[in-house]
Amino acid sequence: MDGKELFERLDHAKFNQFHLKSIFTTGMGVFTDGYDLSSIGIVLPLVLLSFGVKSLTGLESSLLAGSALIGAALGAIVFGLLANKGRKTFYGLDVLVLALASLAQSFVGNVPELIAVRFILGIGIGADYVLSPLIMGENANSQDRGKSIAIGFGLTWGIGATFAAILYMVLQAYHVPDALIWRIVLGFGAVPAASVIYLRRKLPETPRFLARMKGDLVGLQNVIAQVTGGSASEIVNRDELEDRQEASFYWAKNRKNIFTACVLWFLFDIVAYSGILFGPSLIAKGIGLTAGSFQLVMELAFTVPGAIVAILFIDRWGRKPLQVLGFVGMAAALGMFSMFKGEATTVPLIGLLLYGGQNLMSQVGPGSVSASGMLGIELAPTKIRSVVQGITVASGRLGASLTAFVFPALFRIWGEAVAIGFLATLAVIAAVLTLILLPETKQRALEETSRERSDSETSLPISIPTGT
Structure with a gap:
């Protein structure tokens, strides 16, 4: 059995309990990510009221909105490097950071403290953005890999954001004091994060890491047996399994695809996070909704259904057509919102449908592809x-952080219509880049989509010592 045949067993394994457990274990961390990143936009007015702050300076507003995103960029780089030493080794540490930082938000005494805590929270979010899809992707079979990541990342993120809005509105309905509501909402993020620490520590190392990075035959046999439900006694020796190719070879070979992935996520987050961070406080006011009701409608009526559409078609139509469709739909909805701002203000339903439309198309496409x-x-x-x-x-967090600092200035200086028109233009550019640069990866082995094995090769690119 060569390396190709070994991974074919994993790629062709039927969706089973192992895959389901993997989705749940990774998805609960992503639920927390969506909850934590969305909740601050909902409770911000209550935070300021509690601290006796009438209004924030432009810098303070941007730091409060963007501190978690800046932390996420740092966490992603650090844990991306660490995960090259082992996926499982650091899995669980990410949600531990999330749990502790989420809880710490409940005890801050001023805006600077909240900014600092949310920066630490962001480090955990960035770590989870690296580890969760990485582990899920390396565990998934090729036929269901797209929907597995879309469920475990895209859908659960939206559900987490929806739950933040529901909790906020329930607390308001029961007349909980405002000063307590925001502390409960922000602190609750510790619960879903803490719930999966044990499960993440028990999840086995991914088969591809064991094979290609470590050449661990015994560990690999055990994981293959768990994933496929069968034995894995016939495995090549370590020299035929471990990848001895230099990393620089892969960087050079895949530089265009890597650049494409970075740019597309960067552009998407600029567009998407303008709504996530400022929609509840800026746009909702213009169409006559409270922050909580705006967030709930956006997520429950548009984002979550968009994720469901992506799950249904991502392994049928493919990543590329869905992403192009999503970006074009986002641009169209945002462009119409900008053009018909007056009507959207006087008839709130129009504003809801147009802005909600961009949330829907966002999750149908890039929210379930690039941002997953x-x-x-x-x-x-x-x-x-x-x-x-x-x-x-x-790259995505950089785009989102840029939004935190630039979008409020555009909004303030040029007005809402111009700011949203600018976002629509970026979505069009991203659609064109997707069409030109992005290769299709649906239902193909990771070794093929990543060019670890060329289509013309019969086995993985390996270096076998002389005499083996």
């Missing part, structure tokens, strides 16, 4: 996959 971490996983070989994933995540 799928491209970094599928376009990078095992030897550099975690580092590439860290860089792509950091």
